[in-house]
Amino acid sequence: MSDEERLPPPALLDLPIGEVMFTQRAIRRFKPDPISDQHLKLILDAASKAPNGGNLQLARFLVIRDPDRIRTFGELYREAWWAKRREGPGWTSIEDIPKSEKTFLSAARLAEEMGRVPVVVLAFAVARADLGHSVLPAVQNLLLAARALGIGSTLTTLHDDVLPRVFEMFEIPKSAQLYGCIPLGYPRGSFGTTPRRPTSETTYWNAWNRPPPWRYAIAIPRRFRVPGENEQAAVGLARNSAGFIRGLQIPTRPAGLNDEVRRATLRGLEEDWMLDDGRATPAPRIAPERDPMNE
């Protein structure tokens, strides 16, 4: 174990962790600007620090930055992406993808662009056993470190059709298992924030289907929460207009503030909003047995 490294936390990764996590998202359009070796090392150092089963450290990363190799790999990636779409929804060209399928349209464009990205990282385990649990935390660290450096990324996968050719091209031993294919590059456009279901819907509390406490809170726009009358008025208005849907306290009259509060409640706690957690006037609680989520 003498060759193991205990690296000090790098000063370059100084973006607040909250900003990094809440703006790390799938970037699929990249500038051609190169990524320095120093930044790539930092990203891989961050990956190496992730939890892994038994600390056996079976994850391996293949960094591809030779433009010719990336171009050839890009052709295989495009073939793999379309092979999956043919097997799935049956799409064979970009015209087949419905306009509403924004993620797939964007992913299709990445399939075209993969051959021109500055760097591709392939993530493996050096064993054929099912070791995704020990590789994907490292991949997530890699994505977060890249974001902290202003570098965009997307976790993607390949298709069995192309794997033998990818393995041969990069001299990857058959004993390795591929878990991710990650393009890296400086984004064209900004990182933005990620749209996700509210945690009031995806979190259970103490038992399955039991909602977390914030399910019952009312979201109040922060700008109404200046101490004094405005805040009181906003809280009162929100409470008075609140209806109860599935145990969720959602104002039902879609007008003015009500509408804003309703949207915020549905979205959950976001930067511009604070939860009225009912400390001043307890928010009504719905007994779990009356919560239709449990019926």
Ligand SMILES: Cc1cc2nc3c(=O)[nH]c(=O)nc-3n(C[C@H](O)[C@H](O)[C@H](O)COP(=O)(O)O)c2cc1C
């Ligand atoms: C297991 C897995 C496979 C994915 N495969 C692809 C893919 O093949 N192509 C792609 O462009 N994005 C892929 N993604 C990225 C997802 O589309 C992305 O994480 C999701 O749409 C959320 O995007 P956002 O963080 O920008 O909101 C994959 C993500 C995961 C976790």
